[in-house]
Amino acid sequence: MKEITAIIRRDKLPETKRVLEELGYPSLTIQSVEGRGKQKGAMCAEMDSEMPDSFCTAVKLKPTPSAYAIEHTLPKIALYVPKRLLTIVVPDDVVSKLVKSIIKVNQTGKAGDGKIFVSPIEGALRVRTGEHDGEAIT
Amino acid sequence: MKMIRAFIRPEKEQEVVLALEGAGFPSLTKMPVFGRGKQKGLQVGPVHYDELPKTLIMTVVDDPDVSKVVGLIQDKAKTGFIGDGKVFISPVDAAYTVRTGEAKL
Numbered sequence: 001m002k003e004i005t006a007i008i009r010r011d012k013l014p015e016t017k018r019v020l021e022e023l024g025y026p027s028l029t030i031q032s033v034e035g036r037g038k039q040k041g042a043m044c045a046e047m048d049s050e051m052p053d054s055f056c057t058a059v060k061l062k063p064t065p066s067a068y069a070i071e072h073t074l075p076k077i078a079l080y081v082p083k084r085l086l087t088i089v090v091p092d093d094v095v096s097k098l099v100k101s102i103i104k105v106n107q108t109g110k111a112g113d114g115k116i117f118v119s120p121i122e123g124a125l126r127v128r129t130g131e132h133d134g135e136a137i138t
Numbered sequence: 139m140k141m142i143r144a145f146i147r148p149e150k151e152q153e154v155v156l157a158l159e160g161a162g163f164p165s166l167t168k169m170p171v172f173g174r175g176k177q178k179g180l181q182v183g184p185v186h187y188d189e190l191p192k193t194l195i196m197t198v199v200d201d202p203d204v205s206k207v208v209g210l211i212q213d214k215a216k217t218g219f220i221g222d223g224k225v226f227i228s229p230v231d232a233a234y235t236v237r238t239g240e241a242k243l
Contacts (some may be wrong), residue, residue, distance in 0.1 A: 120231060
């Protein structure tokens with residue numbers, strides 16, 4: 001079993017859900033998270049199309065120097081972009097298929113498309129029936 | 139690659155994040171979480187707080203950087219009092235960048 005953790009744009013969530021459903025893996029957990037990548041959350045206008053302009057202007061005006069910031073040449077506060085985090089637990093053999101589909105749906109070519117992580121899961125249990133491992137995630 | 143999940147005090151978040159940025163690890167995801175530890179929450183006089191707010195910082199780094207990042211988090215998040223939080227490290231098989239479709243961080 002593998003866990004696929006995908007951090008994606010908020011506006012791509014419905015489409016991603018639809019694609020996963022078509023592939024036969026509708027079960028997922030969704031979390032609202034904030035995060036940033038290499039761009040340090042600064043390019044919000046390009047990164048998230050639904051971000052209001054006023055917010056972006058405020059962000060662009062932000063860098064107020066503090067002692068720490070001058071020392072490390074950093075902005076005073078860290079900035080984040082809102083994202084959706086999906087967690088899907090699937091059998092090993094479908095991981096690459098699902099990852100490819102998620103990438104295909106979420107790709108816009110601009111910074112802020114997100115990341116996908118694949119990590120091992122050692123066990124699973126369906127609480128209702130007590131089924132273990134493979135049976136629990138089908 | 140390893141995923142580092144750090145449960146820290148919400149008020150220490152900015153300090154930790156800026157320190158990580160200064161060390162060359164700007165990428166992370168954060169979320170507010172609630173939980174309790176060994177002390178089963180917090181007792182203030184007659185009031186018992188069972189679940190305390192924490193910030194969960196999640197970041198994926200290459201294996202050689204793990205100890206450096208964990209050290210930085212510990213350094214910045216530490217107050218020496220109960221409730222400073224925990225850091226968990228778990229394996230990550232693969233990481234993909236959606237924009238390029240490449241299998242690397």
